[in-house]
Amino acid sequence: MKIQYWNALSAAQKKQFLQRNTMENNTLNAQVLEIIESVKQKGDEALFQYTQKFDKASLMQLAVTEQELSEAYNQVDEASLAAIRCSIERITAYNRSLLPENGFFDSQDGIICERQIRPINAVGLYIPGGTAPLVSTVMMLSVPASIAGCEQRILCTPPRPDGSIEPSILVAATECGIQTIYKIGGAQAIAAMSYGTQTIPAVDKIFGPGNQWVTKAKQLCAQNAGISIDMPAGPSELLIIADDTANPDFVAADLLSQAEHDVCAQVILVTPDESVAEKVKECLYQQLKALSRYQIAAKSIENSKAIIVGSANEAFEVSNLYAPEHLSIQLPQPEQYGSNVKNAGTVFMGEWAAEALGDYNTGSNHVLPTAGFTRSLSGLSVLDFMKWVSFQYVSQEGLLAIGKHAAQLARLEALSAHENAVNIRLQKVKPCVN
Incomplete structure (x- = not known):
């Protein structure tokens, strides 16, 4: 973790210090475009080829069978099934509370304007594979889609080398009412859902996080395929604002909970006290040793930053400039700082609000904008699976x-x-x- 005094930097250096580590755009664009064009031209054939190349899986078919869905329940223990159902219940309750009402305005001069809600008809849900089965993301996408009333809901997720899908992902999808699942991941999955293949139907809007290739594929397909996307949701980000009243073990644990997602994950501590940074740094390396995903988290922490500021207000200036996916405020009476937050996907208030709780079962969504897009975009909800139709009577x-x-x-x-x-x-x- 690199410790840096904020006011020792020039304006240009501050911007550079907060820069995300991403692949050169031209290189990434070329690689993703090649995949998209191949899927457009060759359809299923390209999907089988890329699955063999990237996932080391030789598939006979892309769709998950009813037998696979049924057998998945035999491989998920009761405690895990209970946890899945708890999350679904809370996500359902929260999203139902967000459902809007139709709008109606009568100007009393012979003109009526009305706005009626409609579900998006066909949606594609992308669940990343990588090094961890993101069961929670299945629920974060599937539950709002179901509540919105989307008629066609398909889910794509990469297979394991033996061609199977992690059973907990299949169980979570089934519990959420998703019955159409395909064994395909990466940019090729996004291309398939955008343009359609012999097996996979094209959809109207694509949802879900992913790595840089998935995010770039979503952006390129949104430009060229006539589909919509939820948001650019790439490698995870967490910025924590903490002072000397914060528990350094809690701060370190939260930073590591995001660092273990990906070597490209971005974790930042902002504090007015250098001693806090030093304590957190020590706790990071103590906790890091016990992690099952040590190599991934260690690489991410190696690139992490601790920024020393002059005050709490300046800490929020840094945060708003960075515009993090996740923001944690570990200060006394955190509620008094709510109005200071201008740019953040979701905010965890106080020391007991572990970021990991928001990843799983507070009820709020963990699919959030990254790469600074929280300056203009919001986290996912049932509203993203709906659209408004306006009616005008004259x-x-x-x-x-x-x-x-x-x-x-x-x-x-x-x-x-x-x-x-x-x-x-x-x-x-x-x-x-x-």
């Missing part, structure tokens, strides 16, 4: 109320057909409107 009275102004605006914009569409109606309005 009577003769309403036409008389606004028609001449609409025609004038059309003239200002030199759009004569617009003007004509209004005036042709004004000429036909009955002389007396009740």
Whole structure:
């Protein structure tokens, strides 16, 4: 962990210090585009080839069978099944509380504007594979999709080398009502759900986190395939603001909980006290030794940062500049700092709010924008699986109320057909409107 005094840096150096470690865009673009084009051209054949190349699995078919779904339950213990069901219950309750009502506005002059909610018809859910089976992500995506009422819900996740899928992922998907699952991962899965193949149908919107290749594939397919994506959600990020009242073991544990996700994970401590950074650094290396994913977490921690600031307010300036996926506030009375947070995907308030709880079962979603996109995007919820359709009702009275102004605006914009569409109606309005 590198310790750095914030005010010793120039403005340019501050920006550089907070830079994410990502692959050169041109290199990444070229590699991902090659995969996308191959899937577009060769369909299932490309998917089988990439699965062999990247996942070391030789598949006979892409779809998970009913037998595989049924047998998965025999491989998941009762404690794990109870934990899955607990998470589903809490995610369901929270997302139901977010469901919006239809909007209705009557201006009382012959014009009514109405907004009605509709589910997105076909959605693709991507569950990363990598070095950990992200069972929780299955629920974070599937539950909101179900509550929204999306008619077609397909799930893609990479297989293990023997061609199987982690049983807990299949069980979680089944518990969430997902029955269509494909053994495919990476950029190739995103391409398949965007353009469709002989087996995998194209969808309207793709959801789910992933590595740099998955994130780039989502962005490129959103530009070119006419599909939507939830957000760029790449390698995990956590920024913790803590002072000398914080428990250094708690701070270190939270940093490691994100560091173990990926060698590219970004973890940052911001504190007004260098002694806090030194204590946390010591705790990091003590706890690191006991981790099952030591190599991954150690590499991430090697690239981690501790930033020494002059005050709590300056700490939030740093955080807002970085715009983290996860923000943890481990200060006394953390609620008083809520208004200081401008850019963050989700915020953990106080020392007892372990970031890992939000990953699993507080009820809020752990699929969040990364790479600074929290400046303009929000975390996932049931609302992302819905869209609004607006209805506009105009009577003769309403036409008389606004028609001449609409025609004038059309003239200002030199759009004569617009003007004509209004005036042709004004000429036909009955002389007396009740």
